Amino acid sequence: MAHIKLLIWACCLALSTSFAYGLGVNWGTQAAQTLPPSTIVQMLKDNKIDKVKLFDSDHWTVKYFAGTGIEVMLGLPNNQLEKFANDYDFAKEWVKNNVSAHLYNGGVDIKFVAVGNEPFLKAYNGSFLKTTFPALQNVQKALNSAGLGDKIKATIPQNADVYESGNSGPSQGDFRSDIRDLMQKICRFFKDNNAPFLVNIYPFLSLHENKHFPLEFAFFDGQTKAVRDNGISYTNMFDANLDTLVVSLKKASCSGVKIIVGEIGWPTDGDLYGNVTLAKRFYSGFFKKMATKKGTPLYPGFIEYYLFSLTDENQKSILPGSFERHWGIFRYDGKPKFPMDITGQGHETMPIGAKNVKYLENKWCVLNKYAEDIGKLPSSVQYACSRSDCTAVDYGGSCNKLDGDGNVSYAFNMYFQMNGQDVESCVFDGLAKIVEKNASVDSCLFPIGLESVGVRIGVDAILNILVGFFLFLTLL
Numbered sequence: 001m002a003h004i005k006l007l008i009w010a011c012c013l014a015l016s017t018s019f020a021y022g023l024g025v026n027w028g029t030q031a032a033q034t035l036p037p038s039t040i041v042q043m044l045k046d047n048k049i050d051k052v053k054l055f056d057s058d059h060w061t062v063k064y065f066a067g068t069g070i071e072v073m074l075g076l077p078n079n080q081l082e083k084f085a086n087d088y089d090f091a092k093e094w095v096k097n098n099v100s101a102h103l104y105n106g107g108v109d110i111k112f113v114a115v116g117n118e119p120f121l122k123a124y125n126g127s128f129l130k131t132t133f134p135a136l137q138n139v140q141k142a143l144n145s146a147g148l149g150d151k152i153k154a155t156i157p158q159n160a161d162v163y164e165s166g167n168s169g170p171s172q173g174d175f176r177s178d179i180r181d182l183m184q185k186i187c188r189f190f191k192d193n194n195a196p197f198l199v200n201i202y203p204f205l206s207l208h209e210n211k212h213f214p215l216e217f218a219f220f221d222g223q224t225k226a227v228r229d230n231g232i233s234y235t236n237m238f239d240a241n242l243d244t245l246v247v248s249l250k251k252a253s254c255s256g257v258k259i260i261v262g263e264i265g266w267p268t269d270g271d272l273y274g275n276v277t278l279a280k281r282f283y284s285g286f287f288k289k290m291a292t293k294k295g296t297p298l299y300p301g302f303i304e305y306y307l308f309s310l311t312d313e314n315q316k317s318i319l320p321g322s323f324e325r326h327w328g329i330f331r332y333d334g335k336p337k338f339p340m341d342i343t344g345q346g347h348e349t350m351p352i353g354a355k356n357v358k359y360l361e362n363k364w365c366v367l368n369k370y371a372e373d374i375g376k377l378p379s380s381v382q383y384a385c386s387r388s389d390c391t392a393v394d395y396g397g398s399c400n401k402l403d404g405d406g407n408v409s410y411a412f413n414m415y416f417q418m419n420g421q422d423v424e425s426c427v428f429d430g431l432a433k434i435v436e437k438n439a440s441v442d443s444c445l446f447p448i449g450l451e452s453v454g455v456r457i458g459v460d461a462i463l464n465i466l467v468g469f470f471l472f473l474t475l476l
């Protein structure tokens, strides 16, 4: 009998470890063409990723997660914070239409609402300082009043720049002085509501921003001399950074608030340090760390993580750098970039990519070498790049070795593909032409665009058009 019991336990332990790793992923849609949500669901399931963090609450997208077992974090964009802050009824209405509506039996497993996205970034010049906390309060209040407060928590994804430790170690951490009072109020609100503190931590950015940052310290493989702080040895930047938050929370009397890592990852292009080799190394060490279920020296328990990101997004702002469009563990078309093992056992295999991807035709737009009037070349390239994505051509990028003509063709092709291969987008005063021969050069991919899934013009819009048409007929 005891043996049978043992067997049962063994079986189910094995099962549970092969299903839930508690791993989440961010899915952003700032791309000219995005994969359909049904494909995203397939990719998450095939790769055993069981949580998704969204940047909006688009009804059409969210409903695809119903009955999938995938836990969903909805997002409210920064430009909505003012509305949510000033209008509680609006928050209530939003909860009704965009949260409660998904919670029928077999519906969507919504657990968090992310209010804003890194709203206190220094780059925003304080634009969202007044609205973020009231918006958070209104959303949680509306969730509570809908009877969902126990199950669904409102939180704020913060950039790690909301806290600092000067030139000292984590033990000297505190919230940034300009927002210290506000952060204290917010973390106490989390404490009172049993909501988590969401933080985005990027060792890559430390490397990108500071030439003197020790490369090895960005990874988790311990190939570095430990840095000691207050009796604790740190071998990686992530642990030190998260512990700075732990100390900051403690100083704000917010100890005990759960910490979730809302974004963590490594880009693969558009930067000297953004390449597949380093990304693979980062994730490999990260998954091994995650498998130990041990957090950091000052936060020793299990930590939930959301990778950043699922797919590349070719329309993200590149203000921070060209790497911004290359954070995906999958390419724009859902093809995996490098082997990994999310169980942390080190058996790295290629993740399972998107299935049944619908590409546009095998056509490329390139420089017409016989064009006569080449005076407009520079301005044409600039135009094409500013309205598409030439980040792979930049210093350190996968297409940086192209020759002058190659640079032009790359720009023309990206513009053409991101405009759905519209023939009008491959003219440039006769400087460009469409070809059917693959224009890729060595390891520099000239991609083919995806068929648009018509996300925003869904069935509703078509119905409206039809209804309008019939009204028009009856009027006749």
Ligand SMILES: *[C@@H]1O[C@H](CO)[C@@H](O)[C@H](O)[C@H]1NC(C)=O
Binding pocket: 056, 057, 058, 059, 094, 097, 098
């Ligand atoms: C919320 O739901 C309503 C009703 O379905 C919809 O019209 C609205 O666009 C949704 N809001 C967002 C942000 O998706």
Ligand SMILES: *[C@@H]1O[C@H](CO)[C@@H](O)[C@H](O)[C@H]1NC(C)=O
Binding pocket: 123, 124, 125, 127
């Ligand atoms: C912030 O201020 C700087 C300098 O005044 C300005 O260049 C930038 O556009 C501002 N950013 C935002 C988001 O307002």
Ligand SMILES: *[C@@H]1O[C@H](CO)[C@@H](O)[C@H](O)[C@H]1NC(C)=O
Binding pocket: 272, 273, 274, 275, 276, 277, 278
């Ligand atoms: C990746 O980046 C590192 C740091 O810049 C560099 O040493 C390495 O050669 C690069 N690897 C590849 C394959 O580009």
Ligand SMILES: *[C@@H]1O[C@H](CO)[C@@H](O)[C@H](O)[C@H]1NC(C)=O
Binding pocket: 393, 394, 395, 400, 402, 403, 404, 407
């Ligand atoms: C191609 O463009 C990139 C990015 O602007 C530049 O660094 C490189 O020097 C260009 N190559 C040639 C041959 O003009």
Ligand SMILES: *[C@@H]1O[C@H](CO)[C@@H](O)[C@H](O)[C@H]1NC(C)=O
Binding pocket: 362, 438, 439, 440, 441, 442, 445, 448
């Ligand atoms: C074009 O060639 C590149 C590099 O050889 C390859 O990776 C890509 O799949 C090809 N594209 C198509 C549509 O065949």
